[in-house]
Amino acid sequence: MSSPTPTLSMRDALYETPGPRTRRRVRIGTAITAVVVLLGIAAVVRQFYVTGQLAPRYWSLFLQWTTWRFLGQGLLGTVSVALTAGAISLVLGLLLMLGRTSGVRPLAALCRVVTDFFRGVPSLLLIYFLFFVPAQLGVKMPPFWMLTLPVALAAAGVLAEVFRAGVNAVPKGQVEAALSIGLSPAQTMRKIVLPQAVRYVIPSLIAQLVVVVKDTTVAYVVSFPDLMQNARVLITSYDALVSMYLVIALVYILINFAINKAAVYVSRRTGAKIIR
């Protein structure tokens, strides 16, 4: 029935090699659950049908090239915000980590507070902050930065911890060896620890991009034209709320799924664990 998998996962190890009776029971169980799942899907489709949501006028807009072009423009906005925020958070996260591990007491304490703060505050709150406060102080900020900065700050807090885990993963003996051959602490960090730590956290950094992409979804708060905001525009012009939100959600899910898969792939190849 099932072919033996090369790596025995815990899922499978839990079960003994089934005898004839258990095999029959599993077959019956599989059939029952399959029916239940199919019934569930049928119920969902039925609800769509009964409420008229399957009507072609809700779905035909996805056959038009202009729809996808407009959504594509939004996606471009999402990608540019995500990549910019990602780049900023990399630098900030690294700086926060370096400050925290610098050994200079006041600096370390400050970096620790800043890291914990950005990790412990919802990104939405930070977005509202950049939406309201600069304007109140008379600073005019483009929507792009009202979105990118808070997303970057929230990610920087997390990345600082990821980097720190990477630094901690470098064996202590190497630091001692480096110091004993006369390298300064700064040189040790730059030449011995960081190169290894960064390599170690690369899969985690990729995985963290998912969080950044998710955080950009509230772009409509600052009315920046990202994928979600453009979808909302299309909804008002086509009056196709359910279909549009479902399609958009699927697009986001696929993007993030791909990023996660990439992270797992790199993690498998390098043998470095994904830290969350």
Added chain:
Amino acid sequence: MGLSELLSTYGDKYLQGLLATWSMTAVSFVFVMALAVLVTVARVSPYGPLRLVGDLYVQVFRNIPGVALLIIIAYALPELRIVLDWRTCVIVTTVLLGSAFGSENFMSGINTISVGQIEAARSIGLSFTQIVRKIVIPQALRTTVLPMTNLLIAVMLTTALGSQVPLNPQELTGVVSYVNTRATGGVLAFLVSALGYALSALAISFVGNRLDKRVRILR
């Protein structure tokens, strides 16, 4: 606006906001844990379709942005004649998102147990339910204390989505946008809410770390 003025005008709002955030977090987390257990059971069950649904569930809710899910639940479901009140919408969103991550935590907790232990248990004659009850669950629970602590904090931060729907009472993030649309709250208005979150997170991780130290399995 100074701190005293801010607190005398909006102090009640902030307090209600903090309590709303806490209560939504607590309610959500209970359901997150329950659903995470169910999903994990489905994923390790011997039935193919159930495993598939469990895996799909996790992939969908791990990868969907919170706002997208909230909008679907709050605005798309009514068109399918499923109407929930605003607070329930936020909680359902949080629970769906959180339980996917919770199930991932449980799965990696289960995976830290070595296959040899299961083989050993089987060879001394333990039944399947005994293996699950006495070997797998206790160890999986003990290794997931720290990830679940982080999940609880994440659940709290996710309830900030409540600011996107008209909640009453509003939660901490909603309060800030409420204050700022009425007055020039400035940095301070945000700091009050932010401290509410950050200090709660600090308290949660303090307790979680203490608990983890007591129950962690040293390997």
